Amino acid sequence: MVRNLLRLVWLLLSAWLIVWVLEGLFGIDQRHSVLPFQGDGASRPALFIGVAWGILPMLGIFSPAGPGRRRARPDDRIAVAKVIAVDPTGTTINDVPQYDIFVRVSPDSGEDFIGQLRMLVTPDEQSSLVIGAPLPVRFSSMKPDAVALADPLDPAVRQALLDWRIAKGLIDPRQVRARTSGITSPADILSVRPTGKRLEGQSELALTVLISPEGQTPWEAETTLFAYPQAIGRLQVGSPVWAMYRREDPKTVAITIEKETVA
Numbered sequence: 001m002v003r004n005l006l007r008l009v010w011l012l013l014s015a016w017l018i019v020w021v022l023e024g025l026f027g028i029d030q031r032h033s034v035l036p037f038q039g040d041g042a043s044r045p046a047l048f049i050g051v052a053w054g055i056l057p058m059l060g061i062f063s064p065a066g067p068g069r070r071r072a073r074p075d076d077r078i079a080v081a082k083v084i085a086v087d088p089t090g091t092t093i094n095d096v097p098q099y100d101i102f103v104r105v106s107p108d109s110g111e112d113f114i115g116q117l118r119m120l121v122t123p124d125e126q127s128s129l130v131i132g133a134p135l136p137v138r139f140s141s142m143k144p145d146a147v148a149l150a151d152p153l154d155p156a157v158r159q160a161l162l163d164w165r166i167a168k169g170l171i172d173p174r175q176v177r178a179r180t181s182g183i184t185s186p187a188d189i190l191s192v193r194p195t196g197k198r199l200e201g202q203s204e205l206a207l208t209v210l211i212s213p214e215g216q217t218p219w220e221a222e223t224t225l226f227a228y229p230q231a232i233g234r235l236q237v238g239s240p241v242w243a244m245y246r247r248e249d250p251k252t253v254a255i256t257i258e259k260e261t262v263a
Contacts, residue, residue: 076138078150078157080164081105081115083133089118096120103135105147115139115147127230132201136161158260168200170226171254178245179254185213187243187255190220192235202226205235207255211243221245223253231257 081103091098101117115137121129136150136157150157162180165171171179187209197204205225212218221243227235234257235241244254 077107077141078160079105079107079137079139080134080160081137081147083129083131083135084114085131086129093120096122099129101129101135103137103147105137105139107139117147117149119149130201130228130230133228134161134164134200165226170199170202172224174252175223175254178249178252182244182246182254183213184242184244184259185211187211187241187253189235189237189239189241192237195224199226202228203232205232207235209241209243209253209255211245211250211253219250221251221253223255225255227257 083101084104085100085102087100087102089098089100097120099119099121101119101121103115103117104112105115106112117135117137136152137147138150139147150160152158152161162171166173166176189207190210191208193206195204195206203226205227206222207225208220208222210218210220223243225235242256242259244256244260245252
């Protein structure tokens with residue numbers, strides 16, 4: 001909705017500038033201009049309008065999916081990037097601030113490289129933009145510096161993030177089968193204890209959970225989970241979570257805060 005409104009504003013500014021230029025080229029008496037600003041004072045509004053006309057496209061208003069996001073192309077590759085810097089641009093649109101997000105992209109083949117995302121970030125999203133946080137990105141194999149945020153709901157993107165966590169040791173190898181092909185049930189945390197182990201900016205927690213599948217008798221299980229510091233507040237005693245397990249091994253459990261669908 002906001003992007004459509006900005007597009008309309010850009011088109012109106014374009015029409016204003018075209019008329020202003022044509023009147024100047026053809027020597028039309030601008031004291032009787034059709035524009036809302038007339039006379040010698042028209043040059044100052046033209047300057048501001050010209051600047052706004054040039055800035056709006058830079059905000060990604062003509063991008064199909066908004067600033068920092070774009071539709072996937074046939075030659076796109078998916079990779080996991082790590083945030084290395086987050087800088088506000090000073091621009092705010094509809095009370096949502098814009099940021100330049102610098103990431104180190106680690107493709108499955110080839111060397112790492114630095115990419116930049118310019119996008120609007122809501123207050124709820126800002127908590128996930130910490131230094132070292134992983135972000136799924138798409139980039140063109142023909143132009144690797146053209147980085148865009150990938151849709152985390154895309155099954156291929158979800159799989160890439162899962163593969164990254166497994167490769168980094170952020171999921172216990174014993175939990176991988178439960179995490180990738182298990183049954184998902186609601187659970188509640190009965191106890192939580194930090195183990196002191198840290199990987200990729202995340203802390204490992206030892207949890208005891210009560211798993212409560214619908215229509216079945218609940219049971220307790222012990223497991224571990226790596227979490228970012230900002231997520232630990234959602235992993236306290238009594239917190240609801242989601243448990244993933246295989247029917248033949250209900251005691252080996254992987255935990256997620258948000259419900260996920262396994263492939």
